[in-house]
Amino acid sequence: MFNEAIEMVKKSNLIYVSAHINPDGDAIGSTFAVYFALKKLGKDVHVVMPSYSEVFEFLPGVEDRVDGIKEDKYDLLIALDSSDHSRLAISDDEYERAEKVIMLDHHQIARPYGDFRYINDNKSSASEIAYLFIKELGVEFDSNIATLLYTGIMTDTGSFNYSNTSSDTLRVTAELVDYGAKTVEVCKKLNDTIKESKLKLLAKSIDNMEVFYDGKVRYTYVDYPTINSLGIHDEDAEGMTNYLRSVEGTEVAVYVRGKSDGSLKVSMRSNGNVDISKIAISFGGGGHPRAAGYTMQDEIEVGKEKLIKAIGEML
């Protein structure tokens, strides 16, 4: 399946691995798993990734990330979980410095890039694809690699609850458990722990919630000064949509938050009847049918009105 990509890896020495901006559990898990696998093959490998939520700090290897690439030329870039090369956490200039590019992704709507592409939206996550890739590389799995891949699969499947959880996903997961994935620790850190500041953010977002179309759409907005006053960093301000979405009768949940750079980040979740990736794409973003987002270009009231109208047309 990955023959050509494996050849590229064999011919390369200096390799960068990266994923999409605002890295989530899958981006971090898949990237660092590949990082460990390539190191086992004796490659000179670096992970280029912006800072991420501190909840992921317990994961093995993540302290090795760098903000940007150092060399003028490098042999190979392996890009994971990024449907579009402009969403990658490296600049166009940095991208151009790669001799070859391998793209591994699971988004339904992807703009293929690179010399080797494997895009399969039947896979739960980039981590599930990375598992297959590492297998084909012939690298022996260890507890670090298993824990990272497990994290990516668990987070992208909503702890094996979403419809992207296939029997293959569960078989891969079972193997990762055999390889020593620290499932209890991952669950404890990512599912069972919430900071008090985050709980307060949840209270704000529920307080600010607005309901449209007879409860089919739930919307909330928390501005940057509020988030900042709670002592929450940009990358830790995510995660409010699932609470809104869980309210009975909800089709689409929207959470808009102000960021430190002045932009407005829109996160959406759907219960399945509305393909919100289409809406996100129409506003310049991307994602999956049930989880998608974009950066709002208008000021909040205008942007909100446009979005609510767009969702209404799809209900």
Ligand SMILES: [Mn+2]
């Ligand atoms: Mn993913």
